[in-house]
Amino acid sequence: MTIIENNGVKTYQGDTFSITMTRYSDPERLNLARNAARYLGKKDIENTRRPLGIVRQGHVPEIFRGEIVEFEFNDVSKEVYDHLVTYTTRNMRVAGGNRALTSDDFTLPSDKLKDEGMVDLKVAESMENYKELLSLGETPQVARAAMPIAAKLNTFVFQFNFLTLGQAVFKQRIWEKGAQGNTVKVVQGMWELVHSVDPDLWNTFYEWFGTPATEWTEVRRKIKKKNVMLGDFIQLADKYAIDTHEQVTLEEFLNLVYGQTKSMW
Template sequence: MFDLDRDAILHHERLKFLDDVVPIREHLDNIEKFIRICYEEQGWHVAQSRRVIALRATDKERLSSAFKASLYLGKYRDMANTTRFLHNMVAAGHSYEPIRGESILFLFIGVGKTVYDHLVTYTVGRPTRIAGGQRANVPWGFELPVEAKNPDEYKEELDRIRNVIRLAKEDRAEQMQAARAKLPVGYIMPPFLMEFSEEALIKTVFRQRLFEKGAQGATVDIATDMLNACLQIDEEKWNFLIDYHGPHLQQWEKAMRTLRKEHYTVADLALKLGIPIDEVMQANLYDLLMESVGKLPPSMWEKQR
């Protein structure tokens, strides 16, 4: 039976919830109950990674993509071959059509508006977005930025959010759609849903928000949770996809561009790393390239730290 990990949400070090004005625990109890009824009891594998819950992955047991990959390749005798797409198509750089129509539905709880904005920019491969009617629903609190150096400086943001709720819901002096203009950028969204095709996840969302350097810290946290939830559902598939699209590809591309431009020899790499030439000749060539010419510069966020 699915049990919502409340501690991962309510006790997150950067989240400040407004329990005094929003019945958050009651909301979580109801969400847990209906995840069981609407998804788990219908046979879906529900997986939670901290603030992200994968409710439904359409490629159950990888059989749908197996059937489609078999049709694509004209292999009719073994259409339930669940490794064919990975080993015969991904590894060969062929079409990702078998998983383009397969999607994963994510529920986000305790996530700030900034992260929502970063994810909602993806429209291709995102068939579903349910954000709970932001004109009427109240925020749940405030999410401190990962990069915040002085957390105490953000205490007043909670009071700003309380005042918005009071203005719109208690005093009814303003409609929520007007009062929300007073909200700080980092307010915690009510729970929201986003669904992505598996192709969009591995080629775009995870690449831009996780594998490549430069994404904002809070967004990296949530993208990591999304990927971990995918791994819980099908570890073999997602590890295989990561191997072909993961963070090492950026290093490899930099290494190839540098070698082409600088015309380095093995001796040059040894000098660059400060390693005796004899040791370099016995070293793993891939690791040698990644540690020298493939080393990436720090991102903007890393420089600021």
């Protein structure tokens, strides 16, 4: 999986798909810096570290709603499209769909397959049924009733604001467990693209909305559920130190013992 840059436009090349980042509204973080200064009543409007502080300190992150990233998706399946379109706070959707256009190929699931050959055969049969209806003169919108969810859609465009990406899309599809395989791969590509522009910003979103934050929430849930007492915790920590001879921070130890998460599925 690689990122290719052509005339300043970046494309993530996945295994069976590609994503082109056609717009990124604030690559130098200057507009975010100005709005962060206005929000906090500060005069240094060019302080590009302040937006990161807003995320870290838990301030209302409204300033990130005004900045956008636009992605163009190529050879992405209907399944992934359906997962992305659920975000009602996305800014824009442009898709020809299968009312006027048709699909020509499909992609297999990226989840664990018990019999890849059989899955491939059955999906291919569905695709052939869809193509047969088209060849018999049925309209694309009628024929799509037989189209498999694994069918690749024609190029479509989604535009998301920074806040939706950080708080919802990345969080739910790659930072928490349970998302379906093809969706994970595509959203990971979106992450790689924005991270290549401003790693400090997106690393901060990850730290405070991603896996570390999810694990910390799980720590609190388990401590409350198990009614862990201080004495019991000290004994557990002492036993860990004796058994492993490792030096870890309190945060690392809490995450190790109580922070492991599982998919709800």
